[in-house]
Amino acid sequence: MINEELAAVFDEIAVLIELGEDNPFRARAYANAARTIRSLPEDINMMEANGSIASVKGLGKELRSHISEYLASGKITLKDTLVAAIEPGLIEMLRINGLGPKRIRAIHEALQIQSINALADACRDGKVAALPGFGPKSAANILKNIEFLQEQQAYVRLDIAAAALQSVIDELKQFPLIKMISAAGSVRRRKEIAHDLDAVASVAKEEDRAAVMDAFTHVSAAQEILAHGLTKSTILLRAGIKMDLRVVTEDTFATALLHFTGSKESNVALRSLAGKAGMKINEYGVWRGEERLDIVDEAGVYAALGLAYIEPELREDRGEFEAAANNILPNLVTEADVKGPLHCHTNWSDGAASLEEMAEGARALGYMYIGICDHSQAAAYAHGLSPADAARQHKEIDALNRKYGAAFHIFKGTECDILKDGALDFDNDTLASFDFVVASIHSAFQQSEEEQTQRLLRALSNPYVTILGHLTGRLLLQREGYSVDIPAILSAAGKRGVAVEINANPQRLDLDWRWHKTAAQLGVYLPICPDAHTVAGLKDVAYGIGAARKGWLETKHIPNTWDTETLRQWFLKTRSAARG
């Protein structure tokens, strides 16, 4: 995808400018351009050809000329010039916490250090401590942060982050001086991976803050105190994740929560909007001129700016302010809207629970139905079902459905492998025996983008495919997804009436939420599928809901928020439409 490639080059240029010169705003312009390009609704080649690129905010004359150069030649000369002028080791050093461009340049100019390892040595033998503006504590901190960088993962998955954050919050809730406490940061925004954890707490009186901070820095999960102030402290949890707590008085809790929920980009945009309206917003309140407004909750902050309430998941500066101003924000799907989980495994293939246990698990969660999708025969590693196995499983499902009657329904599905050439792993007669078919790739990940795209397009042309499973095959922080032309697949899926799942397993969250809005605009339905292999795995639906909300989705986009009969009709329609 050319937009992503170009955005990546602009990100690199932003970093190079940060290290190379003193104008942070120029670097920011490139970083903003990268973000803008990532959220463009269409191929940038097209937008350049039809001239619509000229009206995109944040892409001025200079940036547009770089874009033209890249589209014509595949490179940007400015980047080569910057690369030639900067030691590659310095870019690496930006990853060291507490070390920014200014101090990296100072160290490099004084000591000619070019790598992180050389920097660690210079910290150990006192050379860094002797530099003007540095001292023994700076050197020790840099060394500590280098060690942290080399030992720890910089990010953790949402499920791990959310659990760690909740356990600290639960512990702090026992502390009587804390009046209110809430998760904030990227976990509250339901981002798929987290860099660190944030929480905001309120106290009745300013003098209570010190005791609260003492409690926080000594919670049972704390391993080390990294910063300890009256309003902000940072600890390192034993799980290897950093956590910030902000403590404010009750009258500033709403603005503090808004501020520390972020994202940074949405805060910048919000404050810029406030400035234009003659107002000022910070974590301590909202001012119109000299007057501090009486704000009781986050909605009050948005209302003061004439905006509808923006849910935390949407706060990424991806068009939510414009939608809030025009009162056209989406009516976001909620967990309570989901009527049943599709794409669930049983011990017929690689699941841990029986068919009946999975059905009972879904019933216990209040669902109206469940879609069972065990693996197909090619997935030998997962004990994939043969056509005969599938027929026997269907008899068991029929028996259970007779027992449940109108109270609950099990839909017969399969997670059918898409073979290397794009053919499906079952013949059409077998596929026709299921209510719906999830088609997924589980092999030959190394094919080129062109091959992988053709493979998926061929699978899409099979009239029995209802849903494409985990479109890119990514495993967050473990494995990149295979390369595939996502817009081409979404466009074809929309035309053909095939859905693309939001795999709700927190290791996957695939299709990525950044594509959801585009997919919905192309007419693609996006069911939330837990890919559950255990009864407990059914609860992963919550992560899928988080992703769908980040992707601006409503119930009309998500078939498994519909009732049993509507879903059944949709399965039938998808199939008959494809057969003409």
Add this chain to the structure above:
DNA sequence: GCCGTTTTCGGCCCGACTGTTTTCAGTCG
């Protein structure tokens, strides 16, 4: 490098914490 109801120059979100200073720069979120 971008932008404009304070419009072609001068801003660009804004405050906390740390370490090194002795009033502030750098970094972070």
